[in-house]
Amino acid sequence: MRKNTTLAMAAALALAFAAHGAAAEKLKIGFLPGVVDPFYQVMQLGVEKAAKDLGIDVVTQIPPTWGVEAQTPLLDAMVARGDLNYIITAPTDKDQLIGPLQAAVDHGIKVITVDTYLGDGDYVKGPVKFPISYIGSDNVEGGRIAARGLAKAIGGKGTVYINSTNPNVSSVEGRAQGFKELMAKEFPDIKVLGPDFNLDDENKAVQQTAAILAREPNLAGVFGTNVFSAGGAGTAVVNAGLGGHVQVVAYDATKQAIELMNKGVVSLVLAQKPFDMGYMAVMFAAADAAGVTSLPRRVETGFAIIDKDNVKDPAVARFIYQVPGK
Structure with a gap:
């Protein structure tokens, strides 16, 4: 107050x-x-x-x-x-x-x-x-929210992967920290891999996620810590034909993230x-x-937490990133 x-x-x-x-x-x-x-x-x-x-x-x-x-x-x-x-x-x-x-x-x-x-x-x-x-x-808290959302989507067990952007950046560093700490504390049956750093290059995020998918055939989920990470992770999952099998949690509510949610690839979006x-x-x-x-x-x-159940609610959808002409 x-x-x-x-x-x-x-x-x-x-x-x-x-x-x-x-x-x-x-x-x-x-x-x-x-x-x-x-x-x-x-x-x-x-x-x-x-x-x-x-x-x-x-x-x-x-x-x-x-x-x-x-x-x-x-x-x-x-x-x-x-x-x-x-x-x-x-x-x-x-x-x-x-x-x-x-x-x-x-x-x-x-x-x-x-x-x-x-x-x-x-x-x-x-x-x-x-x-x-x-x-x-509060990016550490955002990472915790992402962890709980991904854990729920994969049934509380399995292997998940963090794709991030750059080291020594407070925002994504906090997100990865909160994610890993929450998983270790509340979901001991979930193994966390990464993060890999794509240097804000979505194509590199696609390549990195594809490499993990090839190496870890039982990968259950991916946490993309920003616009480029989530977009690249989602694209790699789609390219591998694993939409709906490998769950993605996206940090940042881009139109791309929402489209991937509508396709069943992304299970949760954190809108800043x-x-x-x-x-x-x-x-x-x-x-x-x-x-x-x-x-x-x-x-x-704060955040708006978007999932398939509320994505069409105008009170929630207003937080999807809308850029005129884009």
Whole structure:
């Protein structure tokens, strides 16, 4: 209740800031997501909607591929502009982006992280304290939800496989951690393989999953930790003619994941709320600029859990990632 009250107050103050011109000049925010995919495209919609509502300018740079090498030059260019007040970003490495983002702060730009965080994500007591907030999912809990869903789908026993994206990324690292810990604690008859890292390449995820399917003829299920992992895993299962026999749990509610669910390949989809993350990050920036000092340092945006029984419920289907023109 306290967190909801704080968010409501922040929203009201941010709107008041926009309506009454509380700042000496118009705010300008940089938005730097992790890569091009439906998740971040929906997040961008949230950023742009909030910016329009609050009268804020946004400069968006989207890395073509995932990684420090692709993201850092865009970040440096944003800092070099000299006209940004805030940067909203999903760090592609929880350690290697500390220095470049600290440099942004040293240049007078405040930082809000979305989806992924820096250090251990504890901006109050942890080693990294300079971001205003982390706004995103509780990914360890998401991994637990995925584990319970996959265990139920395969009858509580068998061998399952994790296909992930990149090491040292807080989001997918937490998902794999929660998945493995829950399986070990509650389902001792389930053996967990992986994770393998596809480096955000869906074709590589297809190849990796196909190799596991060939090596483990009794594989019962796959957990895909993000858009590319789940899509590649589902495609590999279909290509092997094992749809309905090897169950897939998908993290991220893309249209592809829902189509695979309708085909009986995917048994559970965890929909994050990227629109909320983007919208709230802009709202936090505006509230901070208006002088709010009580913004929470961590905001967990929750999940919608989608299965074949509720996928057509409008209250649930609204969380499927919808990108105009896609």
